[in-house]
Amino acid sequence: MSQRVSSLSSRTSRLRTRAAVLAAGLGASVVLGAGVAAAADTGVAALPAAGTANAVQAQAAAQAKAATVKKAAAVKHAAAVKKAAAKKAASWIDPVKKYTLSASFAQAGGMWHSTHSGQDFAVPSGTNVMAAHGGTVVKAGGNGAGDGPAYGNAIVIKHGNGTYSQYAHLSRIDVRVGQIVATGQHIARSGNTGNSSGPHLHFEIRTTPNYGSAIDPVAFLHAKGVKV
Missing domain, CATH: 1.20.5 (Single alpha-helices involved in coiled-coils or other helix-helix interfaces)
Structure with missing residues (x-):
């Protein structure tokens, strides 16, 4: 048990x-x-x-x-x-590139009525011509754009502060009166029109748009920092 x-x-x-x-x-x-x-x-x-x-x-x-x-x-x-x-x-620039300076401002000679009124840039015909500064085209055409046949085909551009630039002996004009152009813009082709002994660009700086008011363009451009 x-x-x-x-x-x-x-x-x-x-x-x-x-x-x-x-x-x-x-x-x-x-x-x-x-x-x-x-x-x-x-x-x-x-x-x-x-x-x-x-x-x-x-x-x-x-x-x-x-x-x-x-x-x-x-x-x-x-x-x-x-x-x-x-x-x-x-800015201001030279109106053409790859040039040789020829007749200068106030130079005496039988080619002009008195003394030379601008600076000549010797370049081949057809060279691109540019606005040296922005502005408005106030003259463009043959007969020096109204300044006389000696200039041939010409353009005048109005800039600020009572300054004008002129381009002469052109073979072709590619702007019209009243057109606004910029610095460096193409405006024409160089030539040998008017009273010219060979292809070149005649360039002036003026205080009015008309002949007789030109100042030394090289001195003017130098003052603007352009190495002519």
């Missing part, structure tokens, strides 16, 4: 031990699951989302910086273009 009771007691004890182990395992699983869930709720699973947000913010900042740099460059370029245009508008 006592042996049976002892056996039963031993079997009951083993069952209790197994139940305790199972309960402990189940509790550990529950605790572990809760921990994983808590970790997911508090940041572990959220790390990729946070990294993406940081990357988006960094990209947005880089794009904003690039846009600012591009805008600053555009503003700087526009300012440079405006400055260059203003400088060009304020």
Whole structure:
């Protein structure tokens, strides 16, 4: 009888031990699951989302910086273009390129009624003639544009401050009276028309649009920074 009771007691004890182990395992699983869930709720699973947000913010900042740099460059370029245009508008240039100076201002000779009224630039016929400064065409045509046949085909441009420039002995005139021209703009082709001993451009600086008011054009251009 006592042996049976002892056996039963031993079997009951083993069952209790197994139940305790199972309960402990189940509790550990529950605790572990809760921990994983808590970790997911508090940041572990959220790390990729946070990294993406940081990357988006960094990209947005880089794009904003690039846009600012591009805008600053555009503003700087526009300012440079405006400055260059203003400088060009304020400057004077030679009326032709690749020339040789021939008859000069106030030079005496049998080719002129008194003394030479301008500066001659010896160039081949057909050479590009440019406006020495921006202004408005006030004379253009044959017979010296009204100043006499000795000038041949001629142009007179009015500039600011009571200054005029004249271009004579032209083979072709490519502007009209009233036209506004810019510094360096093509206005004609050089030639050998009128009282001329060879192809060249006769260039004058005047204080009025008419013959008789010429001043030394080389000295004038030197004062404007042009190396004639």
